[in-house]
Amino acid sequence: MVRRIDVTGAGGVRLAAWEYADPSPSSSSRGYPKGLPSPRGGGPGSGSAAGSAPRVHPEPKRPGVLLLHGLMGRASHWAPTARWLAGRYRAVAVDQRGHGRSGKPAEGPYGRDAFVQDAEAVVEQLDLAPVALIGHSMGALTAWQLAARRPELVRALVICDMRASALGARSQREWEEWFGSWPVPFAALADVRRWFGEEDPTLERPRPSRGAFFAEVMAERSDGWRPVFSRRQMLTARETWVHDAHWEELAQVRCPTLVVRGLDGELGRAEAMEMVRVLPRGRYAEIPDAGHLVHYDSPEGWRGVVQPFLDEVLHPVA
Structure with missing residues (x-):
């Protein structure tokens, strides 16, 4: 099951978030955002004394997981991942600004601060903190920048196939040519x-x-x-990170972090290992038969490395 929740991002941009719920009855009332009614009901036969209000035992809050797609992506790309996460965690994916069903302001902003503030807004408005962030490509950069800037909000981090090094002007020109093709x-x-x-x-x-x-x-x-x-907006968003390296913010991430790369992805092994070294609590995972779109290329391999990491660091309620 999935339901849409609108969130107000930086500058008032409307963001479409999607919460995936475990369809089993035992978990249907857990993890709902503040201000939204729980589907739990009471009544005759609920075990309370006749004529008295039903006794409700609040269930522990499940750890939140926020999934951030990459450039040109959308929340629905995370659907298979979110569905297996929803059995043990509160899984939310968001269409980032300019993507999917979220707002696409003509003139932006599409800079790094806007994307990070949007993710921060989702975490806070949906009461997900301390959250595990899972990000792919651009979404991974957003995730580690949020973890560096607001460490109290982030409990764990998964970085999927995103480089910390500057890509440079040539890379941007190649993307412009590719979009034109x-x-x-x-x-x-x-x-x-x-x-x-x-x-x-x-x-x-x-x-x-x-x-x-x-x-x-x-x-x-x-x-x-x-x-x-808009391909123009995608190029604008990309322009804001390709000319800079992001090692300094990576080093400021204090939570447990898993760096995942596909064997044929854009993040090379040497750079990935250096990212793990720079991270205070970094770990490394490599998935064969996967390129840049790791979670699409090898769903089983992806789950095989991400699920044990989250189970270990989040200690979910059984």
């Missing part, structure tokens, strides 16, 4: 899956999971299928 509009979703999974000239080998990933961020218009985001 997209054959939009696509006539059908099958064309989206084929182009991003097989025909994109930047691909070294076919990756059907990549095609499925991009099909998730397309919407049908009068002339065909187009991305639900």
